[in-house]
Amino acid sequence: MVNSTQFSEYTTQSKKGILVIYIHQIYGFLKAFWILLFLFIQKFSKFSEVSLTYIYLGVTFVLLFFLVRAFLIFKNFQFKIVNNHFILKKGILKKNALEIPFDRIQNINFKQNIIQQIINVYEVNIETAGSTEAEISIKAMTLEQANALKNAITIFDTSYQKSEVILEEKPLLRIGFVELLKVSLTENHFKSLLLLFALLVGFYQQINQLFESSGNNELVDDFISKNTSAFQASIIVFIIIISILLVIVGLLSSFIRVFLSHFNLTVFIKNDTLEIDQGLTTKKSIVLKKNKVQHITISTNPIKEKLGISFITFTQAESGISKEKKQGIIKIVGCKSVQISAIKNLLFPNENLADFDANQVDSYYKIRLYVRVFLALLFVNTGFYFGVNNPTVFLLNILLLPILVFLTELKFKKRTFLFSDTLLQINYGTIETHQTFLPLYKIQHVSIKQTIFQERKNVADVVFQTASGKLKIPCLKVSEALKMVNFALYKIETSQQSWM
Amino acid sequence: MVNSFQNIAVTSFPEFVESEFKPIEKKYLNVIIIHVFIFFFISIFGVFIVDYTKIIDISAILLDVYFSILIIFALIFLMQFLGFKKRKYVVREKDISYKSGLVFKKTTTVPFNRIQHLEIDQGPISRFFDLAVLSVFTAGNSSDDLKINGLKKEEAEKIKEFISNQIDG
Structure with missing residues (x-):
């Protein structure tokens, strides 16, 4: 084990870091100006000898500039550990000094993208909770260095819990290729499609802008109109082909999505933490401290349920101003019931929710859902009325209506909740089933919401705000809602545990 | 099986009593009224500018526009006034x-x-x-x-x- 005193002086990261920073910069540059590159390749033959020389010179200059800059960034990025504080100074021209007390550090995560994997260094990310300062990312450290840093910082945590539990070296969960395949096949393919679609729309817009600026607008439109006129020839064949294509694309995109982020998923339980390693091109190693987890959600869908697998999402406190909303969310896929109970046991020892009945929400919730369905149908039909000339399109309602009724009934049936002395469980979902577990003392504030329609039926919504978002129980009887709120407040106000 | 609500121990935690709630200062209603009026005049002024400079030709429906602004602000005013007692x-x-x-x-x-x-x-x-x-x-x-x-x-x-x-x- 490396001595932790090695960080008492200012240290730079591993020298390989220059390469990592360099490539990171070039990547960023290419991402911003890839259209230029695209144009350059497209018109390569049209450039004269002289302008080519200038272009090469320019590129060389940019590359050199980035190299110097990478070196300077590397040189000026120095950190040390003094007195239970992590101190960092960085910046070439604008100097920046950061000082973070250990108890504010939420997580220390290791990450490896492809470059970092090749040259065998680790990116160390230090996450802090509830602070406005940016998260610290050390781009390149050797495994030895990284572990030493992690130990040096976490010593603060372990110093007060002297009784060191023997490390459990056997992983709680290891997901192999076949299991990951199962997981990806049973994903929500519709969601994968939507994600892919969003990606493509962004891409299309960029391409379109490019053509617009170079006056080639007709090219794309022409292509589209030509193809649509061909498609119209036989609409049914078109629909069938499109459906088959969508299914294949959906399957493929879920497959890729799951494999990219969860490849080689391994979960360890160590002391009071969960250690999660996963990822294909970007390997991530996340250490989840037990008391930093705000709430967890166990989700499954009918097919996954048949196979006996579900996935768990953990949420952690979000930092004050976070650009990425989902940064606090960590997901483990392919859990069997054994692992779920092990994780539940770790996070909420002595919970006895199984002894309690699930409470249904008030039937007013059903009315609300049906009103929403009605409004959605109204909206769709107005769209049909103005958008499509063919009246047969309204026949779709016959198909749509039973599906929507079925989904609504399902959604209502799955909306239940129960709570014990310490833990709240909220169940919800339509096709998928989600169970969210929230320790009552982690709640930050409680609201009761009521519309005038709800007031007439004497029901209200209860909203629990945690450090990582809201949880809602819709449509409870007012008396029950008040009881629930009073109970939760009592639990928070008498709790001495740290909730973040 | 136990019903969660029955299980709440009667450790007499304070319940909300409606009468404990205090209304906010009456003077704040003035602030709300002034805010509403400021926005009202800004909107009227905005429409006036648009009409005067002819950026968009709205002379045909000018009266309707003024009238709907008046209606909207009357509604906002009423809502704010009634809602004030609920704060x-x-x-x-x-x-x-x-x-x-x-x-x-x-x-x-x-x-x-x-x-x-x-x-x-x-x-x-x-x-x-x-x-x-x-x-x-x-x-x-x-x-x-x-x-x-x-x-x-x-x-x-x-x-x-x-x-x-x-x-x-």
């Missing part, structure tokens, strides 16, 4: 609550031991009436924290002092 707050031993809303009622309670920091602000119009806003912030994604408009400045200071003492004590 109430209460500071208890361990938490602070605020409720408001006419059509969408909402009561939010923040326990003191989850508060990260407190803030008192005064807008220009509020300052004239010696009123202040007390904002309560909790950790994490605090988009929906508690904010009480229309407190007397000294009352806001007093509450802030009280809460700070309770947190430290």
